[in-house]
Structures are given as structure tokens and as C-alpha cells.
Amino acid sequence: MTRRTSVSRREFAPAKINLYLHVVGRRNDGYHLLDSLVVFAGVGDIVEVAPAESLFLHLRGPFAYALRDFLPDNLVLRAAHLLAQDLGHVPNVTITLEKWLPVSAGLGGGSTDAAATLRALAWLWNVERQAERLFAVALALGADVPACLYSAPAQISGIGETLKPAPTLPSAWLLLVNPLRPLATESVFKAYDLNVSRVPSAAMPMHNVPSDAISLAQMLIESRRNDLCDSAIALEPSIRTVLEVLTLLPGCLLARMSGSGATCFGLYADQAAAMAAAKILQTSRPNWWSTAAPLLTRRHMPPFNSSTD
Numbered sequence: 001m002t003r004r005t006s007v008s009r010r011e012f013a014p015a016k017i018n019l020y021l022h023v024v025g026r027r028n029d030g031y032h033l034l035d036s037l038v039v040f041a042g043v044g045d046i047v048e049v050a051p052a053e054s055l056f057l058h059l060r061g062p063f064a065y066a067l068r069d070f071l072p073d074n075l076v077l078r079a080a081h082l083l084a085q086d087l088g089h090v091p092n093v094t095i096t097l098e099k100w101l102p103v104s105a106g107l108g109g110g111s112t113d114a115a116a117t118l119r120a121l122a123w124l125w126n127v128e129r130q131a132e133r134l135f136a137v138a139l140a141l142g143a144d145v146p147a148c149l150y151s152a153p154a155q156i157s158g159i160g161e162t163l164k165p166a167p168t169l170p171s172a173w174l175l176l177v178n179p180l181r182p183l184a185t186e187s188v189f190k191a192y193d194l195n196v197s198r199v200p201s202a203a204m205p206m207h208n209v210p211s212d213a214i215s216l217a218q219m220l221i222e223s224r225r226n227d228l229c230d231s232a233i234a235l236e237p238s239i240r241t242v243l244e245v246l247t248l249l250p251g252c253l254l255a256r257m258s259g260s261g262a263t264c265f266g267l268y269a270d271q272a273a274a275m276a277a278a279k280i281l282q283t284s285r286p287n288w289w290s291t292a293a294p295l296l297t298r299r300h301m302p303p304f305n306s307s308t309d
Contacts, residue, residue: 016108
């Protein structure tokens with residue numbers, strides 16, 4: 001294995017969006033079984049790696065402050081340690097993380113940052129073609145990291161670790177909105193479990209490919225939802241306000257919470273509609289974080305085992 005020693009590598013860490021999220025069961029160890037359609041948006045963090053004499057993480061960007069108290073356990077550092085350990089050498093690199101996504105926002109920020117770190121280091125250490133090895137390291141870091149390593153529309157199952165490429169989705173835009181109220185995923189799942197009357201959803205594979213953004217929105221409205229939404233709203237009522245505001249914006253085809261919240265998204269047919277809605281929202285709700293971005297279809301990594309065929 002030959003290492004690149006005089007260059008750096010930048011990787012985009014796109015925001016992860018759950019177009020729908022069904023809780024279909026729970027394992028004996030407490031982990032929830034999921035069925036979800038995951039996509040990625042054209043907005044996110046940036047990870048840059050470069051050779052160095054020791055491992056160091058440099059944080060910058062508008063949301064870097066939210067991570068400074070958790071540096072020793074940062075998932076980016078864990079990704080570097082784990083991949084280096086798997087390859088049998090010391091992670092002598094400087095990692096710069098530009099944090100543009102809100103933290104604890106339901107956008108998979110830590111997982112997508114870790115996945116971008118793996119991609120960057122795999123290039124730096126000349127192992128980027130060893131997909132199965134990289135996905136094994138990704139899974140060891142967390143159930144969301146393999147999907148973020150793939151970084152393209154996928155249907156996920158299990159606790160989030162099993163992914164299958166989704167049918168080709170139509171062109172669409174997203175308006176992402178967060179009231180800047182952090183919400184811990186663990187707390188939302190605990191609140192969900194308290195709702196003992198809830199019947200687990202059934203897994204619903206996608207068989208028919210929506211032809212356009214309107215058809216995609218209709219499918220999501222008619223047969224899919226986010227099972228965690230009510231629990232998240234109980235913990236953070238501002239999510240309800242965000243959804244109400246999104247629904248009333250012109251051109252919004254669907255308003256829904258992503259993941260465990262508090263970020264919500266509006267689905268739009270094209271860039272013009274999404275940008276117009278974003279302008280209205282940024283004027284009327286300047287204290288919220290909001291941005292318009294395309295729904296991405298390009299994947300970073302190939303399928304890595306039979307579960308992704």
C-alpha cells in the first residue's frame with residue numbers, strides 16, 4: 001500500500017434526509033428496526049485530510065462551536081483511528097471539519113462527516129477501491145455511516161445498516177429548515193417507546209418509480225410517513241410550527257420531518273420554486289436555519305455486498 005504524502009483531499013459530507021421513516025420493530029437489545037428511504041441533499045459539511053506528524057482535528061464553520069466540548073469522542077476522529085487500525089498503521093493526519101450543518105438536527109451530520117473522512121482517508125492511503133473493507137469500518141462506527149458512505153438514494157432496513165439502492169428518483173429540490181433547537185435521537189426513540197398504543201409499521205419496498213416530484217410527493221403522502229414525528233414534537237413543539245410554515249409556502253409539495261428531527265424539509269419540483277420559498281422563509285423566520293438544495297442522485301461508493309444488489 002502506497003500512501004500519498006504531499007497532498008490533501010477534500011470530501012463533501014452531504015446532509016442525509018429521510019423521505020420517510022417507519023419503525024417496524026425492536027430488537028432484544030433495544031435497537032429499533034427501521035424501514036426508510038434515505039436521500040442526500042446538495043448541502044453539507046466539508047472534510048479535508050492531509051498528511052501530518054500526528055492525528056489532529058481542526059474545527060471551523062458556523063456550527064463548529066457545538067462540537068468543541070465533544071472533541072475526544074468526535075466520530076471523525078474515531079473514523080480515522082478505526083480505518084488506520086484496520087490497515088495496520090498510525091493515523092498521522094490533520095483533519096479539518098467545516099461544520100455547516102446544525103448539530104443534533106436529524107441530518108446524519110456525525111455519520112456523514114465520518115463517511116466523508118473514510119472516503120478522504122481511503123484516497124490518501126490508496127485503499128479507495130476496497131469498498132467492502134470501507135463499509136465494514138463504516139458499520140463499526142454506527143448504523144447510519146454505511147448509507148452515508150454510499151451517499152445516494154437508498155432504502156435502509158435493520159437498524160439502518162442494511163441498504164439497497166433505491167430506484168432512480170425524479171429530479172427534485174429540498175428546502176431544509178431547522179428551528180435551531182437540538183434534539184437527541186436517543187430521547188426521541190425513548191419518547192416513541194412510551195407510546196404503547198402504537199402499532200409498528202410494515203416495511204414497504206418501492207416497486208413503482210415516481211415519474212416526477214409531484215408523483216414522489218403523492219406516494220409519500222399516501223403511504224409513507226415519519227413514525228417519530230409525534231414523539232419529536234412532544235419533546236420539541238417548534239417542529240410543529242416549522243411543518244405548518246413549510247406547508248403554507250408556495251410550491252411546497254410535501255412538508256415532513258427528517259429522521260428524529262428537529263430538521264424538516266419541503267419537497268419542491270424545481271430549483272426556482274425551492275429558492276423562492278427559501279427567500280420568503282429566510283425573511284420571515286431569520287432565527288431559523290434554512291437552505292434550499294437539490295436532491296442528489298450521484299453515489300460516492302459502489303454497492304458492497306449482496307444486501308445492496
